[in-house]
Amino acid sequence: MLPIAIDANGGDRSPAAIVGGALRARDELGVEIVLVGTPDVAPLAGDLPLIEASEVIAMDADPGQSVRRMKDSTLVRAAEAVRDGRASAMISAGNTGATMASALLRMGRISGVKRPAIATPLPVPSGGHTVLLDAGANAECQPDWLLQFAQMGAAFARARYGIDEPRVGLLSIGEEPGKGDALRKDAYGLLAAAGALDAAGGRFIGNVEGRDLLTDDVDVVVTDGFTGNVALKSLEGGMKALVSRLLEAFGASDEARAAADVLMPELLPLYSSLDPENTGGAMLLGVDGVCIISHGSSGETAVVNAVRVARDMVEGGMVDALAAAIAT
């Protein structure tokens, strides 16, 4: 396997935590890594190879403009490494929009893919994951794009989680086929058509609602990037608010602290499953290469997990599986 390219300058905790995670991933997983970073990364990198770049696209920079203008940026160089066969995958915790734009412009799309989509695995508290896509790549979508998202999402859920025949739901505001806006009604028709998900190995189960996202009633939830991003961030915000109030309650008195200590062995697995460090990040599906989008707050553990996901996707032939899934 070719090395996995990691953007050393992307993310709130870059470069130290990113490079630290890269070193850990190399040692713990035995995966070859190549860093893409500015010259000042070199002293941190130890014996990891470094592709040097002179620029860093800021977290809040305009994605399209930055990628067009900053041709020697770490993100653009990382995507080029995949395109040119010097890396098997790219990982960045930097500017999400610029990561997508770099991957799209340098790697190109899988033949037949209309638009790439961000697939985000949501940890279900009772166990397992629900794959939500598009989680933010395309604010406005056409019905046939949603069909392709469903096909790619099903192939992803099969490859990533070993689900034999993933159940695919269309995110709407009621279970009946007629519910939702024009986009949902048209997409429903395409998804319900005979054979729509056959090549992808998935099964359409109809509309699902926001409340189904964290249940084990559905494996892949399809929506436009605006709605998907709002749903994802609403969940993240809700969990964070609730957990921080819980921690307050647990620390309210000596008695409460002692009681919370007793409960910790039960609560830690739950807490750990919700921690973004452990999900390994989202994946940009539909570009002609593996591209992992990590959380901006990624630390070392998140990087290790992202490398694990990237390795699995490369070894499992994810890009070929996606190409096969959208073939109609």
Add this chain to the structure above:
Amino acid sequence: MLPIAIDANGGDRSPAAIVGGALRARDELGVEIVLVGTPDVAPLAGDLPLIEASEVIAMDADPGQSVRRMKDSTLVRAAEAVRDGRASAMISAGNTGATMASALLRMGRISGVKRPAIATPLPVPSGGHTVLLDAGANAECQPDWLLQFAQMGAAFARARYGIDEPRVGLLSIGEEPGKGDALRKDAYGLLAAAGALDAAGGRFIGNVEGRDLLTDDVDVVVTDGFTGNVALKSLEGGMKALVSRLLEAFGASDEARAAADVLMPELLPLYSSLDPENTGGAMLLGVDGVCIISHGSSGETAVVNAVRVARDMVEGGMVDALAAAIAT
């Protein structure tokens, strides 16, 4: 004050829990109530007056069709009671779409209102509420409707929560003004225009994201009914999933149960603030009368709380405040 009309046959636990709640509301709040129900409700109603209706619109019935065809249904009769000056407000835990359609068709809109919207108060775990609208009345929206939702939401937050100058945010997928789809970009321009929220007494603070919904950084969050409904149900589902895993952890062993008992005094206020029984339901803003939409699972306490909200809205002159807020 005229009596408050309650749909005795609406909701999963109707009529028993609804009528029980109506009796409690009358006794505990000293508010006059009139039930609207089928003849078999009479034996439960005690000395509460009953407007008889012969039909009940099912929870999953098509709203538009039902309201047009079932003219002697409890929902249509409740809305007529408000229209005809026999009641000051209507409350239903039944079919949400049919509740909206009944109110809209029988009460009509406040002069100048383009579309009514469902305003749902979200309990913020650290205290207070964020008002989300539209939470599901209009799956597809125009930019100028969102402007009116902002105006009505600000007036509602002032009247309901006594917030002097509510901070109004536009729900999008990034904080910068250009973020989001065409609807968001156009709505942003209208909301940012000088004086847009002056009559409503609110202040536009720009785009907000899903993660801001349960924080105290914003008082009113404006969006289309599709996105709002998905965000609301995602939060509800996420909270439910997390709370049920917590309860599992709390009951995992005798030791855990004992520790959880110690923490209960700290956790109950949080649990209670998240319980839909305690929010009093959502309000349909923009129709020419007070209309409270309660959760389908409403029990007695939810009915009492809904009556409390309805009374406050009537006594506080909510409908006039909304009319003033949208005047430009």
